[in-house]
Amino acid sequence: MARPDIPLAQLHAFVVLAEELHFGRAAAxxxxxxxxxxxxxxRLEDKVGHALFRREPGRVTLTPAGRELLPAARRALTDLADGLAAARAVGSGQAGRLRIGFxxxxxxxxxxxxxRTFRQRFPGVHLDIREMTSAPxxxxxxxxxxxxxxxxxxxxxxxxxxxxxxxxxxxxxVLPAAHPLAAQRVVPLAELADSPFVLLPRAAGPQLYDQITGLCAAAGFPPRIAQHAVEWQTVCALVGAGLGVSLAPASIRRIRLRGxxxxxxEPGTARTRVAVAWVRNDQSPLVAHLLAAVGHDPRDRP
Amino acid sequence: MARPDIPLAQLHAFVVLAEELHFGRAAAxxxxxxxxxxxxxxRLEDKVGHALFRREPGRVTLTPAGRELLPAARRALTDLADGLAAARAVGSGQAGRLRIGFxxxxxxxxxxxxxRTFRQRFPGVHLDIREMTSAPxxxxxxxxxxxxxxxxxxxxxxxxxxxxxxxxxxxxxVLPAAHPLAAQRVVPLAELADSPFVLLPRAAGPQLYDQITGLCAAAGFPPRIAQHAVEWQTVCALVGAGLGVSLAPASIRRIRLRGxxxxxxEPGTARTRVAVAWVRNDQSPLVAHLLAAVGHDPRDRP
DNA sequence: CCGCGCCATACGCCTAGAGATATCACCTCA
DNA sequence: TGAGGTGATATCTCTAGGCGTATGGCGCGG
Structure with missing residues (x-):
């Protein structure tokens, strides 16, 4: 990598003069x-070793050498300006790539x-979203x-x-609409003991799976698992089809499905916590931005 | 055109350090x-506004911002170095384009x-050769x-x-081998008076045409033009075919054609002069180089 | 625990370069 | 022929940047 020891100011002056072809206007x-x-x-001409402009009375023109240098100078300046802007954007977290596991x-x-909120606030950031369970x-x-x-x-x-x-x-x-317990506003857990269960396979999320089966155990019965499905969507569909009941985090209500x-x-004390995780002391502004964007659970404050 | 006010030395240092990832070696x-x-x-990091390297004990790594800046810095440096080299080559006449009319x-x-000689001496120069008659x-x-x-x-x-x-x-x-005059080593001009002539059309080169017809006139006859041909090659072929004779600059001997x-x-005083022409005070080193390459007619010295 | 490797900081020195003003040289045109 | 426009020179000032040496802080490994 060579080092062309030429102040950028000279290059800038050169480019502008090449555009104006008039010292007064270019200077202005x-x-x-x-x-x-x-x-x-x-000075630039001295460094190059050859005239870059021909000064004829009444007009300034580029020499062949100048014409040769011009595009390179332009490229160098714009490359640098763009690179700088990009680096600043990345440095300030306005651009870059953020890899999120969920x-x-x-x-x-x-x-x-x-x-949605993150994209809106930082449209320049590429989000790399990948589904993965907790341990991975x-x-x-x-x-x-x-x-x-x-x-x-x-x-x-x-x-x-x-x-x-x-x-x-x-x-x-999660109950079929026709299920007797669906008539009640609150379902005591123990009353689910007789119904077959539809759940995600344990491998898909051991923590949650164990928590659910633990809830049943605490209510006095081991859940009888009739069916596995790999997505909550499917779990709901199977429940709707009458294959069984399920226990799920409350946010599953978002899935609206006929039947x-x-x-x-009851009891309503058991809760699942959803958390963001990041490496301690991560300097990345993108991580900071994301953490700001997720906010926290109001009940999480000590 | 923005002006990224960053000394190239800093960019160079940045690129080298990015390659070495080790301050000591990079400095060396x-x-x-x-x-x-x-x-x-x-200083560079200050100008950019963000860290470009992460200094961890035992290793130096690029930050995302640094990774973003690196290619731009490299491009800017190489662009500049290349442009400079090209401009110097053009300025010194080692490269560029030379348009030659002949x-x-x-x-x-x-x-x-x-x-041949010019190409050999200045292989980087593109020669733009175009055939054109004298006035144009x-x-x-x-x-x-x-x-x-x-x-x-x-x-x-x-x-x-x-x-x-x-x-x-x-x-x-230029005579057919069978022509009676071809038996002599020297041909008195006047003896061509009876033979039909094959010449280039006047439009192809008025000066030469007029000189040739002038020679005949001086020898006491107007040439009887039987045929025009646009190339000397063709003129010779037609002469060889017996359509007539011709008068031509001596260098036409290069065309070797059977018959x-x-x-x-005689008289051998008349001569055509071949000349190089260029615009007075042309600064171009390429023109100077070409003039040096053509040399001059030894008889041209005063 | 000490030394060593590695990077940062502090200080001093020097030069190149960028800026300004004043002035000159030259061409053009009225 | 004189005025105006245009670019080059001369001179001065100021500062940023580049280099060196000396030194400090901090892990890591013998």
Whole structure:
């Protein structure tokens, strides 16, 4: 990599003069007096070793050497200006790429709102959204494969990672509209003991799965799992089709499906927490912006 | 056109450090001590407004902003270096474009040698060769449509143009091998009076045409023109076919054609001069180089 | 725990370059 | 022929930037 030791001011003067072909006007456009411009050009010509302009009485023209240099000078200046602007945008978090991992169960709740507001505030940022369950998110964060994670039931503490609860929601019972319990506004958990369950497979989200089965166990019965489905959408459809009932985070209500009813469960103390995760001391302004965009669960304040 | 006021030295330091990712080695490669390098980088980061490198114990890495700036910086530097080199090459006449007009009758004589030697000495120069008769060459020179002309019978003086005789050659008679005069080594001009002539049309080169017919007139006869041909090659072919005889500049001997004989004419005083023409005070090094390459007619020295 | 590698900081020095004003040289045109 | 426009020169000032040496802070490994 060579080092062409030429002040950019000279190049700028050169380009402007090449456009104006008139020392007075060019100097005016540069906001300097005419003599300094003459000097700039002269110094540049000295460095190049050849005249760049032909000064004929009444008109200034580019020499062949000048014509050769002009496009390169222009490119160099614009490249630099653009690169600088881009670097500043990235540095200030107005541009760049943010890789977000998210748990599938959030695709219908926090994620859409989050993406919408973030996109609106930082349209220059490319969002790399990838669905992944909680454990892989944690390792991906540590490996710097993703910058931010959105997951359920975060670990309490972690040496490298930080978490913030975004939302804490109760569970609801998902029932076929024709189910006897659908007539009640509140469903005691124990009364679900006789109904077959439709759930996500445990592999899709162990924390949530275990929490749900734990709830049933606490109510005195092990859930009889009749069917697995990999998306909440499908779970609801199967429930609507009468294959069973389900227990799900309350935000599942967003899925409106004919023949499916959502009912509060009793006891209502159990809640799932949705959290953002990021690596401790991450300097990236994009992560900071995202954290600002998600806000926090009001109940999360100590 | 914006003016990114950043010393190129800083960009260079940035690029090298980005390649080495090690302050000590980068400084060594730049031929400076390490502290100045730290300063360079710091100043650049100040101008950009964001960190470009992350200094972690044991390793230096680019920040996203730095990664964004790097290609632009590289491009700017190489653009500039290349542009500078190109401008210097053009300025010193090692590169560029030279437009040469030449009279058709020279395509077989001075032109090939000239092009060969010039090409050899300045391989970077693109030669724009265009055939044109003398008068158009003069106006093309004045219009700056060509840079150099190669023509016969240059005007004695010209306010804007300069000339130098390159070659001064006698005329030869072009005869069919079977022609009675072909038996002699020297042909008195007057003896051609009875033979029909094959000549280039006057429009192709008035000066030469007039000189030839003038020679005949001086020998006491007007040439009887039996045939026109637009190239000397063709003229010779027609002569060889027995359609007539011709008078031509001696360099036509280069055309070797079965059945065609070339003979000195008497009187041998008449000569055509081939000259290079260029605009007076042309600064172009390419023109100077070409003039050096053509040399001059030894008899041209006063 | 000490030394070493690595980067940052502090200070001093010097030059190049950018700016201004004043003035000159030259061409053109009325 | 004189005025005006245009570019070059001369001179001065100021500052940014570049370099060096000396030194400080901080991990890391023997």
């Amino acid at each position: 456009r540069l906001g300097i007096a005419q003599p300094p411009l003459s000097q700039q050009i002269r 748990a599938a169960s959030l695709a219908l709740t926090v994620l859409p709102d989050l993406l 998110q944690l390792t991906a964060l540590r490996d710097k494969t993703i910058d931010v994670g959105l997951l359920r039931e975060p670990p309490a503490v972690d040496a490298e990672l930080e978490f913030r609860t975004v939302l804490s929601e109760p569970f609801v019972a 499916v009813a959502f009912r509060r469960v | 490669r730049l031929g400076i001590a390490q502290p100045p390098l730290s300063q360079q980088i710091r 009279a058709a009758s020279l395509a077989l004589t001075v032109l090939p040698d000239l092009l 060459q003069l106006t093309a020179l004045r219009d700056k449509t060509i840079d150099v002309g190669l023509l016969r019978e240059p005007p004695a003086v010209d306010a804007e143009l300069e000339f130098r005789t390159v070659l001064s050659e006698p005329f030869v008679a 065609v004989a070339f003979r000195r004419v």
